[in-house]
Amino acid sequence: MAEERTPSPKVAVGVDGSDSARGALEWAAAEAGHRGLPLYVVHALSMPLVMSVYTTPTRFHPSQEIAEQGRRVLDESAEHARELRPGLRVETELALEDPSQALLLRTGRRDMVVVGSRGLGSVRTALAGSCGIRLSSRAECPVVVVPRRGERPVQHPGPERIVVGVDGSVDSRRALDFAMHRAAAHEGSSVVVVHSWNVPLPFDTESLTASGWAPPDDLLERHSEELVSGVLAEVVDDATEGVDVSAVRTRHNPVEALVEAGADADLIAIGSRGMGGLRGLVLGSVSQGVLHGATVPVAVLPRHAAENE
Missing domain, CATH: 3.40.50.620 (HUPs)
Incomplete structure (x- = not known):
C-alpha cells in the first residue's frame, strides 16, 4: 500500500459522471456527514502507462480537453455533495490512474471507500463494474458498493x-x-x-x-x-x-x-x-x-x- 496522499479517517468516493456514481456520491456524502468526516471525491482518468527498459513506467499526461472534462465531473460532484450536506468538508482530486488503483493509493485502514456498481465504461474513463470487486479484494478498509439509483431514496443516516x-x-x-x-x-x-x-x-x-x-x-x-x-x-x-x-x-x-x-x-x-x-x-x-x-x-x-x- 502506497503512502496516503490524503489524511485519515475519511470517506473516499469514486465518480465518473454516471448515474451509478452519483448514487455512490450521495451515499458517501451522507456517511461522511453523519460521521463528521471529510469527503474525498476522486475522478480517475485511466491514462495509459508508458513502459521502457531504460526508465521507470510513467503515465501519459491528459490532454487539456480530457483534464477539463474530468475537473467538470469533480466540480459538479463536489457542488452536489455540498448541496446535500451543507457544511460538509469536500475535497477533490483528478487522478491519472485507473479507478481502483487511484482509490487504493489514496486510502488507508481508517477510511471507507464508496463506488457505484456500474460506470460509463472504461473508454470514457469511468468506474467499471468490476472496480468494486478489485477494490474489495485489495483495499485495507471497508468498501461500499452502491447499486444504480432507483426510486428508493438514500435512507441513511437514519435508522438502518x-x-x-x-x-x-x-x-x-x-x-x-x-x-x-x-x-x-x-x-x-x-x-x-x-x-x-x-x-x-x-x-x-x-x-x-x-x-x-x-x-x-x-x-x-x-x-x-x-x-x-x-x-x-x-x-x-x-x-x-x-x-x-x-x-x-x-x-x-x-x-x-x-x-x-x-x-x-x-x-x-x-x-x-x-x-x-x-x-x-x-x-x-x-x-x-x-x-x-x-x-x-x-x-x-x-x-x-x-x-x-
Missing part, C-alpha cells in the same frame, strides 16, 4: 436495517463487528444475521435419498444455531449489547439467502472471503455473487481491514 452474512470465518466476524457497531451508532437500527447451512456433501446423495436417506437437518440446524450464537458472543461489547439482533438460518444458497434477506435492507455487510471461498479467488465467490445480485448497498470488509477501533 443491516443484513450480515456469517459462516464462522475471520472475515465474516469482521463483517458482523462492523454491522453491530454501525447499528449502535445509528439509533433505532437493527442487524439481521444470515447463515446458510446448505453444506455440499462429499458423496452422491441422489441414490441415498431414493432409498429413504435424508440429510441430518436437525444436526445441521443445531450447528448453525451454535455458530451464530458463538460469533455474536465474540463481537458483542458494551457499545453494541443493546443492538436489536435477529437471525436467519437457511439451507438456501448463501448468495441467494443474503440477496433475498437484504432486498428490503439498507445495507448488506459481508467479508471478502469465507469458509467456502474457492482457492485461487482473491475475492470469495459468495462476496462476488452478492455484489452482482444485490439491489442495496453492500459493504465488504476486506481480509486486511483493521479491527474496529
Whole structure:
C-alpha cells in the first residue's frame, strides 16, 4: 500500500459522471456527514502507462480537453455533495490512474471507500463494474458498493436495517463487528444475521435419498444455531449489547439467502472471503455473487481491514 496522499479517517468516493456514481456520491456524502468526516471525491482518468527498459513506467499526461472534462465531473460532484450536506468538508482530486488503483493509493485502514456498481465504461474513463470487486479484494478498509439509483431514496443516516452474512470465518466476524457497531451508532437500527447451512456433501446423495436417506437437518440446524450464537458472543461489547439482533438460518444458497434477506435492507455487510471461498479467488465467490445480485448497498470488509477501533 502506497503512502496516503490524503489524511485519515475519511470517506473516499469514486465518480465518473454516471448515474451509478452519483448514487455512490450521495451515499458517501451522507456517511461522511453523519460521521463528521471529510469527503474525498476522486475522478480517475485511466491514462495509459508508458513502459521502457531504460526508465521507470510513467503515465501519459491528459490532454487539456480530457483534464477539463474530468475537473467538470469533480466540480459538479463536489457542488452536489455540498448541496446535500451543507457544511460538509469536500475535497477533490483528478487522478491519472485507473479507478481502483487511484482509490487504493489514496486510502488507508481508517477510511471507507464508496463506488457505484456500474460506470460509463472504461473508454470514457469511468468506474467499471468490476472496480468494486478489485477494490474489495485489495483495499485495507471497508468498501461500499452502491447499486444504480432507483426510486428508493438514500435512507441513511437514519435508522438502518443491516443484513450480515456469517459462516464462522475471520472475515465474516469482521463483517458482523462492523454491522453491530454501525447499528449502535445509528439509533433505532437493527442487524439481521444470515447463515446458510446448505453444506455440499462429499458423496452422491441422489441414490441415498431414493432409498429413504435424508440429510441430518436437525444436526445441521443445531450447528448453525451454535455458530451464530458463538460469533455474536465474540463481537458483542458494551457499545453494541443493546443492538436489536435477529437471525436467519437457511439451507438456501448463501448468495441467494443474503440477496433475498437484504432486498428490503439498507445495507448488506459481508467479508471478502469465507469458509467456502474457492482457492485461487482473491475475492470469495459468495462476496462476488452478492455484489452482482444485490439491489442495496453492500459493504465488504476486506481480509486486511483493521479491527474496529
